[in-house]
Amino acid sequence: MAAVETKVPEYFTGKLQPEDDADDDWGTKTIVLKPDELSYALGKKGMTRKKLAKSSGCIVEYVGYTVFMSGTREERARAEEYLGWLFEQLKGPVYVTGWEDRDDCTCVDVPRDCVGYVTGARRATLGKIEEEWGTLMFFMSTNMRARDRDRDDRGRQEFDGSEKLAIFGPRRGRRGAELKVMSAVETKRPGYFTRDIQMHTSEQEGFASDTYPMDESELSYALGKDGTTRRKLARASGCIMEYVGQVAFICGTIEQRTRARTYLKWLLKQRHGSVYVDDLRDRDDVTIVQVPRDAIGFVTGNRGSSLRHVEEESGTFCFVEGGRGESEQLLIFGHIRADRELAERLVNQLVDEKMRDDERRYDDRRRDYGRGRSFSRDRDYRRRSYSRDRDYRRRSYSRDRDYRRRSYSRGRDDSRDRGRGGRSYSRGRDYDRRRQ
Template sequence: MAAVDRRLPGFFAERCPPAPNPSNLFGFDVAVVALPPSDGGACARCRSKIAAASEAVVEVLAKHAFIAGENDERRRAQAFLSVLVPNAGPNGEAVALPEELLDCCSHVRVPAAAVSAVSGPGRAALGRIEEDTRCLAFWLPPGTPVAGRVSPEDGIAVGAGEICAVGARVDGRWETQWHGAKLLGRGSSEGWVRILWDFDGSEQQVQAVDVRPSGEADGRWRVLAVVGPERARCACVFQVMAASEAAAPGTWTKDLAEAQLEARDGKSEDEVFCGVDAFRHEGTVGELDWLRASPSGKQALAGASRASGCIIQLVGQVFLLGGFPAQCARGREYVQWACKSRMQMGIAHLRGSAAPGAGRGLSVVDADMRDDVSVLTLREAQVALLRPDRIVGIERETATLLVFDDGGGSAMEAGARRLLICGEAEKPRAQARARVEAVCG
């Protein structure tokens, strides 16, 4: 239809629009939407993002848009095309979200000090995150409240009435300066709270009005609304949190429970489809450098994510994982396995030299008994044929993770190596095994 309208302008958009089927409330249908005068080409520039975030088929031609999909998909796409995208500010600011998009929206707070880093010049950094995660993100007005972070029953009112949980990071006023502190609880009198100062480790009772949530020293939080399918939103929120942590260290790594709550948009585990887990990196600084800076480290992290079926994001020194509990448990193991199996080669490449004493190699004792691991024994000559680029190619094509271990305590013949093919599904592992055998001969 869009192709016809390009050749015969207005044929479908104006003269012969597809007739809607009023009885087809849930099935696939097609609609034509007239774009508002405020559009200015924004919908055409964001067409692929609108299609991905709404899960509808979207084509934009001049002043009209063709939408195809089920009722909910068309409804979301029309809200993007008619209201949100045309009226967004130059950096993606939105006054409010249309009601049609509230059921597919998550919120993530960004400290004011990190807003420019998250957005990037001309919104380039945030645009890359949108492209990567197939979501659309919009800045809400300063001071926009977000629900579910801390309830009044569970928290303590400080500052101008903000609710903070016991143990939360806060800023306390000492004379005329603000200093970091930890909220310990209510004070002995109404309107007073107990805090633990960062600068000397002392505990003190202060007036609640002299305490504010951490991050207020640089201005209020900005709230970013992320719209799209739930799993895609989780990946987008993770990347935004990673960018915030890089610009304002400690924002999400001081309190993992708070980081998990933020990633769930303030909801409990029972209220979300895509659960969130977090753990601190327990290895060396060299491993973190490898994971962040080395192409092989980034590829290993991506391989662990694909094989486990969960979203994995490195935020400072913390790993955030999104998915079902079993997927997150596998993801945590696969990250550790990838580091132990591939780290030495990766660090050597990063530093331009060997990395003696980089740590013990991988040893998976129960590999033969696991239902997510297939074991293949190779000779050293075959291992030499399995170059890193070939391993990465096999992992990408089969959604698996390939790592070598020391045999897990099993007796290995001289010159033999054990390859573990990891993944949550048996069929991709079988495909990966066939590919490895074809490469090794």
């Protein structure tokens, strides 16, 4: 409908009457917007519409200038209320009265000097958190909290040093967004939230939070480059995991929190050596892949780069346990079976690639070895041929030299004979002259 309405305005909304299925648990409510309101309600690339839908749990779509909100009665009411707050912010600060009694709201006190850092340039940081966790967030002006301060002579209320950031949405999304904000504040004001926090494990079956303090070296290792290690632990365990200062907050059901704590402990143990898992056969969140020892280095990659790529692609937590035979055990952990199967396929592809490369190099070496033997035979043949040629040239040179010597000797003897013949002729001529 939205696509058709873009090409043919008012095709669906021209004769549309305001709709509100107030008596039905599931229904649709429509609201007609003004032209200048639509762009604000839509947001850049539809981000505002999307966050309204995710935070309220309602289907929100714009057909022309008409907003269609479909869902349960509660979802429609939330979506309409959230949309109204967005338009109120155009006129000034918004304060939600009775937010403490709402089941869709969490508030975080943000220090005055951290408000800009949490908000970001042109609201970029808050927008990113809203997109990640499916929430609606805005600062409720402290000037509107009458019970927290007194008015001055001009009727204004003095600022008390902090702003309340309101977070609306489902419980899990609100907790994730809250921890993101706490982490940002802790960066600017160390110890603001974590000064008195110690290790805590909740026994509550449902949604709850655990805390796990770490030292600086553990935090750096557990965080990873750009937070990749933290995200993979959270995704593999199905748990919310956020680091506020040097404290890991682990939130979820008891099964999710137990997995996340175990994965985190295994990760930190890897700094000092191999990790062995005793209860492998009893776990339902692991897939075991036998990797040949010759291929384990290729599978892990340079400084673990290949294995990290597998983890990022599949949303799993992987490490080599070590083995005592011709292969080593690669353990793939994750609460979703399909993710573990994807990781297993990626690992097997790496092993196959390594085996093919080894076979190719072996064949190349065999060919090179064969060519080397032929070259050796050719070289020996050339050496023998060269030796024979050299001997032949030596003998030929020797014969030629002897021949030249003999020829020279004969020529010299002939010269001597010619010399003696000349002297005899001279003496005979002189004798004939004397007789005359």
